[in-house]
Amino acid sequence: MTSKIDDDVPLKPLNELILKFKKRLRILTFLTLFSLPAATVSIVLFLIFVLLTGFSGLNVTIFLFLLLSAIASFSGNILIPSLLSGIIDQMETSVQSIAFTITKPEGKNPQERILNQLAKTDHYIRNLIKKKPKAPVLNAKVAGKKGLEYDFDVYIHNDTNIIMKIIECAGTSIFARRFDQIDLVTEQQVKNLKDAVQDILKRIGQRIPTRVLIISTAGFEDSVFEYINSKEGIFQTRFPAFECRMELIKENTDGSFDVLSF
Secondary structure: OOOOOOOOOOOHHHHHHHHHHHHHHHHHHHHHHHHHHHHHHHHHHHHHHHHHHOOOOOOHHHHHHHHHHHHHHHHHHHHHHHHHHHHHHHHHHHHHHHHHHHOOOOOOOHHHHHHHHHHHHOHHHHHHHHHOOOOEEEEEEEEOOOOOEEEEEEEEEEOOOHHHHHOOOOOEEEEEEEEOOOOOEOHHHHHHHHHHHHHHHHHHOOOOOOEEEEEEOOOEOHHHHHHHOOOOOOEEOOOOOOEEOOEEEEEOOOOOEEEOOO
16 A cells, blocks of 8 residues: 555545654554564463462562553553554544545546545545446445355445464455445445445454445435444444444435545
8 A cells, every 4th residue: 555645635634644653653563563572472471470479478569560560561561553544534534534525526427426536535435446346336246254245335445464364354344235225225225235245354353444425315214323333233343442333424416425434
């Protein structure tokens, strides 16, 4: 992925700032790989010391020193980078959502407009399409692990390296589903969509998607907003910083979009 933001990307200064944060965070994460063994040794020594001496014969000073060392090592090497990553990802998603709303859509049909909006407002998708023009599929039928096929207006998938697969973020997977109906989109429809995405993720070996966009020409029931922010409605891994919340988007009669969830 290139680190350059094109001039016509909406909210370019904010995008560039976030990209700098992510670059520095990647360096921090890389450095923690070298200090993880020290953290592991500290925790192991603490557990061995407790098992051998027992709490009754344990010197309070040594106990507190080893305990605090273990906690500090764990926090510094795992929790802090994870929390920072989660915060920066949330910032980036918010900027992308705002840009999605304020940018004029282009395209002959809704599917093209959705893809063009994604390319304009998400620099990673923009660069991915440049490198792999066939990565996005419009009006896609995507197979899941159960053998069923699911309809998506836009589907983008790209594999990644083995390190990201270990932490259950195996590549890019973006799903966009458009509901062209008179009635509001119901909570059950959104639940069914989440089940479909999870079935596909199981087949491609990825625990959470990169983004899931739900576009409606009519709008959404109030319960949908509660659901997408609930524990049941959020895609999560075993690592607390990595999660994906579904995005709700209203398509207006003139073809423009309003992002209803940030």
